[in-house]
Amino acid sequence: MTARIFQSQFTYNFPVLAGSKFLRLYFYPAAYSGLNITESFFTVTANEFTLLRNFSAYLTSTSSEPSFIKEFIINVEDNQSLNITFSPSPKSFAFINGIEIVSIPDTLYFRGNDVPIKFVNQQFYLQNRTALETLYRLNVGGAHVGIRGDTGMFRAWDQDDEYIFGGDFSYTPHAENVSINYILIPAYTAPKIVYTTSRVIANYSKSLEWNFAVDSGFYYLLRLHFCEIQLEVIHQNERVFTISINNQTAEIEADVISWTGGPEIPYFKDYITWVSDDGRHGKKNLRLSLFPYLKGLPKYSNALLNGLEIFKLNDSNRSLAAANPDPLQEFSPPGPDTSPGKKKKSKDSSVLYPVIGSVTGVLVVLLFLSFLIFRRRRRVKDSGISAAKSSWVPFSSTSKSTVKTSCSGSSLPSDLCRHFFLEEIKFATGNFNDSFVIGMGGFGKVYKGYIDNGATAVAIKRLNPSSNQGAREFETEIQMLSTLRHLHLVSLIGYCDENGEMILVYDYMVHGTLRDHLYNSENSPLQWKNRLQILIGAAKGLHYLHTGAKHMIIHRDVKSTNILLDEKWVAKVSDFGLSKIGPTGGTNTHVSTMVKGSLGYVDPEYYRRRQLTNKSDVYSFGVVLFEVLCARPPIIQNIPKMQVNLAEWAKLCYKKGTLEQIVDSNLERQIAPECLSKYAEIATRCLRDNGIERPTMSDVVWTLEFAMQLQEAADNRGDGGVVVDQGDSPMFSSYSLLKQEETTSTDDNKIFSGSEVVVKLKSTSTSNADSDLFKSSSSTSSAVHDRLKSHTIFSEINNPIGR
Structure with missing residues (x-):
């Protein structure tokens, strides 16, 4: 496992040809050269654009797949080199495992001044002076498409199963005998397999919806890929649907046949949307919805989508940088002697060539070849619940928790959530003072307290020390909640199991229960x-x-x-x-x-x-x-x-x-x-x-x-x-007499x-x-x-x- 470490500012200079480029940065946070990877924070710029600021690869990675790739689209002007600069934050260091630069057609994503893109009933012009970051690239309704399956630009197309929400769906079968005719768009736009698979609505009056986590305070480009491959849909007004982005109508009457003139002809539509920032500079949900448009009485009440790409556009400061993710998912960084050879090698690795050190005059650069054994990742995925993960392991001393335990005998897993000292819990609850109690029951008492120097209000649930009830539920709740993140699920902040205590710490819910x-x-x-x-x-x-x-x-x-x-x-x-x-x-x-x-x-x-x-x-x-x-x-x-x-x-x-x-x-x-x-x-x-x-x-x-x-x-x-x-309903006449404490x-x-x-x-x-x-x-x-x-x-x- 190799990486280039920078303890001061360092710049790679690539004298590439002018035009648009995919710039891919490869990261695998590990304990290189005895350095503490948790202390690595740095900024990355590409020419005049800030790609990452005070970036922590450690916080961005996940325990299930610690390696990931950041993909950007940068345009290089005539007589200009591509300069990539790594700047460590004070008392920190930067690192990189691989750099990949691929030339792409200038008109693949940029339109120029003569072709506008829809933006909430307005026109938006996407010029090559804009930098983009790839967030999602999906083969909707189909299988994962590796970089060898792309059209020569080494793009990976993921499945959409992780992002689909609501409704009953059906996959259209892979159309092996379909002849895709690239007569309206270039053949390099997306591979054939993207257009021969799709997701359609299974039942009448349902909708297709996808949810994506994005950074607030940026514009986003959504490219939707379409191709009618079902034999029964060959004329206009046979399948008409509405496209909505974040509850705003992007297309009222989407009719693929009307756009293309016939079946088996691929097409794409681009839309720009703005995700507002409420001052927290955090993640927000971006929702894409497709639902039947019934006013025109189409033959089929349905909708379809073949592929989807989502890109973030740089802000007015020419920056794509966003805040680091919260340290919700934790893992212990591997040592530098971890052997990649023991892992499954990527079938796509043969298309790239490694170069170690400072390199000029090349188009494709990798600092090490073996990094490509890891699957491409561009976002932090919810690891879900593993049915096999049922045993408890000792708490690791290298946990990312902001509060490290000294209780080495803990039976609870370190990679789930934050571990609190008992003294910290006592301080938050006034040494379990009853004046802090907001509820009590068979498990014990629930306290309201404050952590992080009084900055965060929390609910603290403590098992009664004299009770032997709830031990299994205590473990189950940690297992479940620590691996689930959703707007409508309560968040578990951490736990304490020191000196025989069993304490859970949650977000405090101001308005209580329904x-x-x-x-x-x-x-x-x-x-x-x-x-x-x-x-x-x-x-x-x-x-x-x-x-x-x-x-x-x-x-x-x-x-x-x-x-x-x-x-x-x-x-x-x-x-x-x-x-x-x-x-x-x-x-x-x-x-x-x-x-x-x-x-x-x-x-x-x-x-x-x-x-x-x-x-x-x-x-x-x-x-x-x-x-x-x-x-x-x-x-x-x-x-x-x-x-x-x-x-x-x-x-x-x-x-x-x-x-x-x-x-x-x-x-x-x-x-x-x-x-x-x-x-x-x-x-x-x-x-x-x-x-x-x-x-x-x-x-x-x-x-x-x-x-x-x-x-x-x-x-x-x-x-x-x-x-x-209600008349003289006995139910209500009886219930109205109940006292509040009954x-x-x-x-x-x-x-x-x-x-x-x-x-x-x-x-x-x-x-x-x-x-x-x-x-x-x-x-x-x-x-x-x-x-x-x-x-x-x-x-x-x-x-x-x-x-």
């Missing part, structure tokens, strides 16, 4: 659209667990107290102590396990058969849907028998057409009839007795978003909402696992910023904005036996 804002609370009731938006977020979090990780994850304890709300009211699914890895494929359709969950939410099919599937989560979420609509617990004792169980009562009312009688009275005239109809339909489908008949979480997300669209359309028309007519849900039943947390309420304060989330007419008490509360923020495990 249930805190439904009933048994002093909080003002949420408006309907806010409830719906929270449910959409929670559904997306569950959908990610089911489909977005390496293996399916079944939450197994979905309930309103496990949906947390941050300061912006964004929903976060929490509590993974009971989670299970789902079926791993083949003939496996379920996981056989003892029943755990919370009474009123548990899937009855799972309860009967002891067979856990992702549809068990769907059932539990269906209960939450009605819980939010009706503002009552899933189980209420001492009322008419048919009304005790919310799921059964709601299904009966839906069947009888009397659902509006059990809707929360605080939602009077807020819900559009068509929205309520669609909402109740998906909630009822979630509660079907047979799991196979229930929708997927993808279907739930789509339907809830559609319900939101129906609600917004009704609001824009000024239509009145549903009149809530327990109405038996979550602590010892047959199951989740128990209620007794909450210590702190003082409240009124916040004008929160007022728009509530019905002003019903806000008789001040909104709880910064109070130290939130019961059942975390599930408290009472019966960990028999997992």
Whole structure:
């Protein structure tokens, strides 16, 4: 393993021909020459462009594949060399493992002043004075295409499976006998295999959606590749669809045949979009959506995409640099004697030639040949959950944690998340002072504290030292949460297992749980659209667990107290102590396990058969849907028998057409009839007795978003909402007499696992910023904005036996 190390500024000078170039920088952070790779920060410039600033290859790499490539597109003017300068930060060093320069056609990506690119109903001109960074290059619907499969420019085309979101999809078969005719675009634009595979919509009225993490504060170029290869689509208006980028319409009526004049003719469309910066200079989500355009009555209600490329454009300071990733995924850097020869060699390595040291007068430069054994990587990938990773290993002294443990006997893995000293936890909680307690339960107490010199508010969950409960759940939650990153999943910051303690540290959720804002609370009731938006977020979090990780994850304890709300009211699914890895494929359709969950939410099919599937989560979420609509617990004792169980009562009312009688009275005239109809339909489908008949979480997300669209359309028309007519319903006359401190849900039943947390309420304060989330007419008490509360923020495990 070789690298060039720079402890002062150093410049490579390449006297290349004028024109556009791919510049690829290869990095493999390791402990070279005894240097601490975690202390390597440096800046890289190419002529007048800043490519990287205060860059840490160590923070950018991942534990699963520590090597990666940064690809840029730079134009070199006449009589100009390509100068690549590495500048170490103070008291640091820079390094590089390989440099690759490939000439490309000047018009491959740059258009010039005469050909504009669409930009939100405006025109954008992309000139060669712009530098680009390649972020994503995908063979949509097809397999990975290595550099030998490209058109001579050594580009790798990745699969799109990791980025696809929502809906039911189908792959079109690889069209072996298709004759691709490059009559509108050059043949080097993309390889034939990109145009002979695609992803299309499987079911009517669905959409294709991809999500990509990008840096805020930059413009982005999206190139979409199209080619109609299905024999049934040969005329205009047979497949017409809309293209949306970050919820902005880029193309209303996209018709590939209209663009090309016929099938088997490839084409591409370029779009420019801006990703705003909120001052945090962090990652944001870039969403690409394709959905059928039905107004023109096309023959097929469908959409397709063959390939996709996404590039970042330099800013006004001629910079492409962004902040380093947060150190969420950790690994111990390998030693310099790691032998690459023991790894699988890339089949594409023979097309490049190595040059060690300072080299001039060459077009393709590599500092070492063996680096190409590693697969090309341009982004930090979610490593997902590995079913095989079940054993605990000793904590490594080379962990990237900002707080290093002195407890060498720790049984928890160092490569998952931050490890805290016990003294640091004691300082954050005032030595576990009860005045810091915001909740308690079977697991122990939950404290609010501050870490990093008071800069970060956190929730600290501590296992009762005298209890032997929850040890397995403690480990499970670390395994699950530390390897999952999603907007709608609660973030685990770290843990402490020193001196027999078992402590978990999470992001602090200012607004507590969803249930805190439904009933048994002093909080003002949420408006309907806010409830719906929270449910959409929670559904997306569950959908990610089911489909977005390496293996399916079944939450197994979905309930309103496990949906947390941050300061912006964004929903976060929490509590993974009971989670299970789902079926791993083949003939496996379920996981056989003892029943755990919370009474009123548990899937009855799972309860009967002891067979856990992702549809068990769907059932539990269906209960939450009605819980939010009706503002009552899933189980209420001492009322008419048919009304005790919310799921059964709601299904009966839906069947009888009397659902509006059990809707929360605080939602009077807020819900559009068509929205309520669609909402109740998906909630009822979630509660079907047979799991196979229930929708997927993808279907739930789509339907809830559609319900939101129906609600917004009704609001824009000024239509009145549903009149809530509860009459003399015994359920509500009984429930209204419940005192706030009474327990109405038996979550602590010892047959199951989740128990209620007794909450210590702190003082409240009124916040004008929160007022728009509530019905002003019903806000008789001040909104709880910064109070130290939130019961059942975390599930408290009472019966960990028999997992």
